[in-house]
Amino acid sequence: MPHGIRPSRFRPPDWLRxxxxxxxxxxxxxxxxxxxxxxxxxxxQHTPTLLTLPGGVRLQGVASTPRARPPRATVLLLHGWEGSIHSSYMGLTAARLLRRGFAVFRLNFRDHGGTHHLNEGLFHSNRLDEVVDAARAVAAHWPGLPLLAAGFSLGGNFALRLALRAPAAGLPLRRVVAVCPLLDPAHTMDCMEQGPALYMRYFERKWRQSLARKRALFPQIHAFDDAVLRLPMRPLTAWMVQHATDYPDLAAYFDGYSLAGDRLRALTVPADILMAADDPVVPSEAFPHIAGFANVHLELARHGGHCGFIDRPSMDGYAERWVAARCLAALEASAVESGADSEQEDDHALA
Structure with missing residues (x-):
């Protein structure tokens, strides 16, 4: 195992590898x-919550508070592209965190989870400002509590960019955790085009449905025809960049939310990352490079697929236990620093 990479405890049975x-x-x-x-x-207690943010942006989520005791900290949960607050990994992770005493806010990105009607403009992956504003609103919802963020896939990318932005934004973010985060959008697009077609077809179908719904809600703004919806992923993304962003081309758009190269070296907020070497969606070869950065803590598993990490027939998974354990470790610094005690705490949390 290369230096800076933590060996993973994820060991699925043979039939789940x-x-x-x-x-x-x-x-x-x-x-x-x-x-x-x-x-x-x-x-x-689960409370649907509408956040009204600067610029008239509206984002919807669910604020969940444990009933057994006052919450020990707040975790902002971010889903992947074309997922939602109701995605299975979001619900399973929220349940784990609530049992560990965290308040949880599951946030829908713009145009996700049936929220297309809340904003006229289309979602795209460079809309980081509104996620920063949402994080600030979530922190204010539970004032005085430490704030953490966790994300999956594109949500992991947003969480890491949130950590990069936090100091300048005055956001009291203590730590972020990310499962299979997207690092290099351009390379990921290349790999998906060359890989098994089922993943590309899945995301194309979901995105086309989302765009069609947006057009039906705001026909005076989004007047594209069905020929646009039939475009494959790369030309459809290029069309979106031209019509819904200020970026000059697809390369500039991808670079806008890329975390490739040395960009994560600037992190001052600690980040835990869980990645699978066999992820068929997000290429894993760039992750050993970032493991050498001071505030990046990488756990690389041999198996797990893309945001899977399922290790039992019940469909419960390692990833949601890992997120809860890393959030807990962020609050219990003395246990993390004590070596053996830290391992015992992690063993209990990941059981």
């Missing part, structure tokens, strides 16, 4: 049902 099985099961109806069950079982 295929990366495509892991990735498909991660968004399966069975796992979604498990997430709803876990959230129902936890003693917490």
């Amino acid at each position: 295929n990366p495509h099985l892991q990735s498909v099961l991660a968004s399966s109806p069975l796992r979604a049902a498990r997430a709803r069950q876990r959230l129902h079982q936890v003693a917490a």
